[in-house]
Amino acid sequence: MANAARIKLEDIENPTERGKYVVCIIGCGRLGLLHACLFAEAGFNVICVDSNQAVTDALSKGKVSHLKSMVEPIIRKHLQEGKLRVLNDLKAAVSQSEILVIAAPVDINEKGEVNYSSLGRVLKHVGLGIRKGTLVVVVNTLTLGAMEKVVKEILESVSGFKADLDFFLAYSPVIFPENQTLETLANYKRVVAASGELSLKAASTILKTIGKAEIIETNDLKAAEALALFETAKDFIIAAFAKEFALLCEQMGVDYFTVQSLARMREENQPLNPSHIYQDGCAVLDFLLNEAESLNLKLKVSTAAVEANSETLKHAVRLVKGALKSCGKTLRRAKISIIGVSQTPNASDIPKSFVKKLMESLEAKGANINIYDPYLSGKMLADLKPFNVKKGLAEALEGADCIIISAGHEQFRRLDLSKLKLMVKMPAAIVDLEGLIEPKKAEVEGFKYRGFGRGAH
Incomplete structure (x- = not known):
């Protein structure tokens, strides 16, 4: 089988070359399915695997619960062509793949407490099936230090391999995955982080085949983890501002949506997106507030945002x-x-x-x-x-x-x-x-x- 860490963009410029590689999507929620569609459309062979039997049973029949009209035709086409398969056996799926995309979500409760037990179980099965030369890319948002202390540590411990030597590990989080569509994900400006140069190059090369936007590379995993957390929190804070501004517009006799349209016309400004008004709670921000409290810090703006959004x-x-x-x-x-x-x-x-x-x-x-x-x-x-x-x-x-x-x-x-x-x-x-x-x-x-x-x- 081909070695994913040796892939260069010029080697996979056409679907025939990409067809040499198998991409395993681990976690068939919204984010995983969107990645599966993009990789399949780009010409890769794709295996979808999920611990939920009901999800894989439905997916094997071409049925999904997210964005049905957008995703189902693509899933069904590639199922019929044999370019996409659905498995329940994670270890078997991993052993057949050169590229692993981990889209299994992390559990964060309403108090901002993180539970990595479910992701840990996934990583242990990955470690049992992983082969030398495999590229692993984590695309869901993790907390600070989790790539080293959770992902890397479990994979190395179970597999007996070393990251950046025997297998390749990278982080490319997609924030607010619940809002992504095929179009937005394809145009998503990704940050790709890996401590090793080979891991970074391999991940960037692969992800370029499914995206249209620029990719930003960094060797600082913690900085990439912090960026994803801070960008999520920033959007939540913007939501709080949008809500308060909309309320003010009501009382002043101003149409908020007209203001939003004018903001869109000014290229240097991001529009005051009306969807921000209805954004729900933010588990990532709850986590950051928890972390700050443990360090005796008070995040005043973030705390105020939580209070405003709750109204x-x-x-x-x-x-x-x-x-x-x-x-x-x-x-x-x-x-x-x-x-x-x-x-x-x-x-x-x-x-x-x-x-x-x-x-x-x-x-x-x-x-x-x-x-x-x-x-x-x-x-x-x-x-x-x-x-x-x-x-x-x-x-x-x-x-x-x-x-x-x-x-x-x-x-x-x-x-x-x-x-x-x-x-x-x-x-x-x-x-x-x-x-x-x-x-x-x-x-x-x-x-x-x-x-x-x-x-x-």
């Missing part, structure tokens, strides 16, 4: 309650139609955790919830039990007191409000969490409009 759900409930009140109705016994639950616009994906929490909160206050999403899949339906899921938009909106728009699907942007008002129970409210509907248009049709960050109502 989002409460404010969304207040918006619904206020919108209903303006219609002369109460939240209790109100019929609320939530349209759009997929976390990825215009794609079948898992439900947004924020929306699930919002539904639970509204139902606990006595509201009757109907749900509709044109991209609902079987897995999404299972995740939404016991809520009342409707198959069509008209069925979901019939007799509704309030419509909550909670996914940025393009068809929701084109809703005909003059027809909608014939379906709902007027006066009715629209609570637009995605900024898709123009407030004035909604009000002209007789709706009471509310939106997070929408001051123009």
Whole structure:
């Protein structure tokens, strides 16, 4: 078999050359499946392996729970061509592969405490099957020092090999994997870290074949680990700022989404992404706060961000309650139609955790919830039990007191409000969490409009 550490980019410029190598994807969650698709499309042979029998059984039939319309056609094509296989035996999968991509998640609880036991079990099986010359790339986010103290230590101990001599080890984390799609991952600007030059060159060479963006190389593993943690925390802090700014816009009569559009037009500025408003808790930030506390440090900005983000759900409930009140109705016994639950616009994906929490909160206050999403899949339906899921938009909106728009699907942007008002129970409210509907248009049709960050109502 070919030696992955000797691969050079010029040797694998075409799919025929890449077909000499087997890439084993360890962990078939969202991040693992996206990597599997990209490697298969690039011409590599791919083995997918996961400890969850239900996941591998479904995958072997070409069925996935994430981004179905995007991922399933690619998986099925390569299954049929024999370029992609699915196994349950991790040791066997590892022994057949030159390149191992570890996408098994790390468990971090709500207190920021890290549990490496499940990843440790994966690494022990990898150590039992690994061959000399194998390249191992870890793509999930780890805590500081984990590449040396957990990954390297376990692999060396179990295999009897030495990293950078007998096998090759690198770290290339993808932050917020739950938000990645095939397009974003292919365009993701990766940092690749390895203590040895051969490991660094091999990993960078392989990852260049599935990406379009520049790759940043470093020999400082701890710096790469810290960067992934800090970038995750930074995005969470930006989310807190976005939420507070949106609230301020509401009170000042300013449209937050218009501000966001203007920010996008200024090339030197990153847009104030409206999706930041609904970002959930951040386990990585909880970990950093824990670490700081153990060192007698107070991360004031990060602590404030956690507090600000925790208020989002409460404010969304207040918006619904206020919108209903303006219609002369109460939240209790109100019929609320939530349209759009997929976390990825215009794609079948898992439900947004924020929306699930919002539904639970509204139902606990006595509201009757109907749900509709044109991209609902079987897995999404299972995740939404016991809520009342409707198959069509008209069925979901019939007799509704309030419509909550909670996914940025393009068809929701084109809703005909003059027809909608014939379906709902007027006066009715629209609570637009995605900024898709123009407030004035909604009000002209007789709706009471509310939106997070929408001051123009």
